[in-house]
Amino acid sequence: DGGITQSPKYLFRKEGQNVTLSCEQNLNHDAMYWYRQDPGQGLRLIYYSQIVNDFQKGDIAEGYSVSREKKESFPLTVTSAQKNPTAFYLCASSTQSSGANVLTFGAGSRLTVL
Amino acid sequence: GQNIDQPTEMTATEGAIVQINCTYQTSGFNGLFWYQQHAGEAPTFLSYNVLDGLEEKGRFSSFLSRSKGYSYLLLKELQMKDSASYLCAVREKDSWGKLQFGAGTQVVVTP
Numbered sequence: 001d002g003g004i005t006q007s008p009k010y011l012f013r014k015e016g017q018n019v020t021l022s023c024e025q026n027l028n029h030d031a032m033y034w035y036r037q038d039p040g041q042g043l044r045l046i047y048y049s050q051i052v053n054d055f056q057k058g059d060i061a062e063g064y065s066v067s068r069e070k071k072e073s074f075p076l077t078v079t080s081a082q083k084n085p086t087a088f089y090l091c092a093s094s095t096q097s098s099g100a101n102v103l104t105f106g107a108g109s110r111l112t113v114l
Numbered sequence: 115g116q117n118i119d120q121p122t123e124m125t126a127t128e129g130a131i132v133q134i135n136c137t138y139q140t141s142g143f144n145g146l147f148w149y150q151q152h153a154g155e156a157p158t159f160l161s162y163n164v165l166d167g168l169e170e171k172g173r174f175s176s177f178l179s180r181s182k183g184y185s186y187l188l189l190k191e192l193q194m195k196d197s198a199s200y201l202c203a204v205r206e207k208d209s210w211g212k213l214q215f216g217a218g219t220q221v222v223v224t225p
Contacts, residue, residue: 033212035215040122040217041217042118042201042203042214042215042216042217042218043157043201043203043213043215044215045212045213045214048212058212088154090156090157100145100147100162100164101205102147102159102162103147103157103159103213104159105156105157105158106156107155107156108154108155108156110154
């Protein structure tokens with residue numbers, strides 16, 4: 001079955017450490033996205049990529065970095081520069097056409113900074 | 115940018131109907147989406163509206179008025195499993211899949 005796989009599901013980090021969240025899709029989608037979800041707030045876009053080897057900053061990119069070396073993979077690194085990294089992180093992918101381009105989401109990664 | 119407003123929480127009885135409103139302001143509208151999200155899980159797609167009018171899919175319907183910057187999601191014959199957060203999201207022109215999300219409406223279905 002096609003879908004998006006995120007790992008790990010739960011992650012604990014000490015302050016000052018970088019962590020990398022994995023996101024892999026086998027939907028053959030061109031575009032991939034990282035969103036952050038905090039209680040009482042809408043999903044906020046961190047980074048997105050429309051094609052391999054290219055990505056763009058979203059609304060809250062500071063303290064995060066990404067890479068897109070393969071179409072299937074879009075890992076997110078939460079760096080020590082991110083001041084408040086505890087959150088639920090959602091990866092998504094979509095086609096890019098004149099149609100709906102519905103986002104398909106992964107199951108999420110919950111990061112807690114100790 | 116966009117401003118997307120939806121109620122924080124709604125409670126309804128099993129078998130009833132609930133209507134979740136969403137208002138938005140955008141510089142260039144190119145589609146409105148509704149997603150369902152159960153606690154701790156991924157959002158799942160419910161509906162997409164780009165033209166004015168009503169889209170019906172089984173127990174769920176979604177309505178759009180572009181001139182009013184308004185949409186609603188109608189859930190009929192509520193079931194306990196419909197207890198979830200419902201997310202309204204808007205796409206601007208030339209944004210491909212990039213969406214701006216509202217904070218979500220938590221629907222609680224009681225027996």
